[in-house]
Amino acid sequence: MDFENRTAIVTGAGSGMGLLASQKLAEGGAKVVLVDVNGTAAEAAVASIRGSGGEATASVTDVRDYQQVKAAVALALATYGSADILINSAGGAAQRVFGCTETWKDLDVAIIDWGLDVNLRGALYFCHAVIGHMMEQGKGVIINMGSVEGVTGSYAVEYGAAKAGLIGLTKSLALYGAPHGIRACCVSPGPVLTRPAMANMETRLGRAAEPIEIVDLILYLCSDKAAFITGQNYTIDGGRSLGGP
Numbered sequence: 001m002d003f004e005n006r007t008a009i010v011t012g013a014g015s016g017m018g019l020l021a022s023q024k025l026a027e028g029g030a031k032v033v034l035v036d037v038n039g040t041a042a043e044a045a046v047a048s049i050r051g052s053g054g055e056a057t058a059s060v061t062d063v064r065d066y067q068q069v070k071a072a073v074a075l076a077l078a079t080y081g082s083a084d085i086l087i088n089s090a091g092g093a094a095q096r097v098f099g100c101t102e103t104w105k106d107l108d109v110a111i112i113d114w115g116l117d118v119n120l121r122g123a124l125y126f127c128h129a130v131i132g133h134m135m136e137q138g139k140g141v142i143i144n145m146g147s148v149e150g151v152t153g154s155y156a157v158e159y160g161a162a163k164a165g166l167i168g169l170t171k172s173l174a175l176y177g178a179p180h181g182i183r184a185c186c187v188s189p190g191p192v193l194t195r196p197a198m199a200n201m202e203t204r205l206g207r208a209a210e211p212i213e214i215v216d217l218i219l220y221l222c223s224d225k226a227a228f229i230t231g232q233n234y235t236i237d238g239g240r241s242l243g244g245p
Contacts, residue, residue: 001223004029007080008222009073011063011126012090014041016194017145020215021087026054028219030085033076035059037090055080063090063122064114066129073129083133085222088123088166089145093159104157112158119162120169127173127184135180141222142177144170146188148237163188167233174231183230185221189214190237204239 008025012018014036022032026049034049036042039060049056057079059072076083094100094115100107123144134140149156150163166186173184191201191208198208217236220226235241 001028001219001225003085003222006084007031007033007076007082008085008087009033009035009076009083009126009130010087010089011035011061011122012088012145014038014045016089017189017192017211017214017218018087018089019045020211021089021218022056023049023052023054024215024219025085025222026052026056031055031080033057033059033072033079035061035063035072035090037062063125064117066125069122069125070129073126073133077133082137083130084137084139085141085143086126086130087143087145087218087222088126090122091119091145091147091162093156094118095156095159104155115156115158116162119159120165123166124169127169131173131177131182134177134182138181140177140180140182142170142173142182142184143218143221144184144186146170146186146233148188148190148235148241150188151233151235152241152243170233171231178230183226185226185229185231186233187214187218187221188233188235188237190235190240202240203237204242207238209236209238 008030010022013022013034042058046056046058061068061072144166146166147163149160154160170186191198
């Protein structure tokens, strides 16, 4: 798919599907701003993309801080002159990230706040910071990275709530942006082999997804091939959300 003359901002781009999406967008000709709180990882990813002939720059950004979010969008505009694609990939289950073993009712509220802020508020912040520029351009694509647990619910309660919130955010953005040529979609994966433990999560197809299987869908939705698609949530979970025995 052709992404020539387009600038993509990708959060959580230092690792996992955010990194892979950034690499594939650059291969397709996009100029990519890789946003991550881990500056070392972001810079290493940029060096790799540039080494392969792509155009990329890094932005060390905590998505929970709106001033840092605005600075990342300003960097994209100053460096490449546009903001055509936004992929909100930053996120994670707070209890796993912080190694919490207690049940949710006993969880420190600071951990809950982190989960809500990184998984939902950060995406909303980036959408707010970029949509005005997309309106001026008369075009833009926003992809929010949800989760099957935003569809089915989750024992990680704030994580399921945040991911469900991304579906509502996506639909609202689609309504708000449509008169200005802006599309918004949500991609909600089941288990993905970005870390070994994912292989133990059951799906109807009997396996976890390879990261490229998720990224291929993201790239399609970002491309002109999906020009008539907006406001939808795409569950790509190997049948995990089907229920039944």
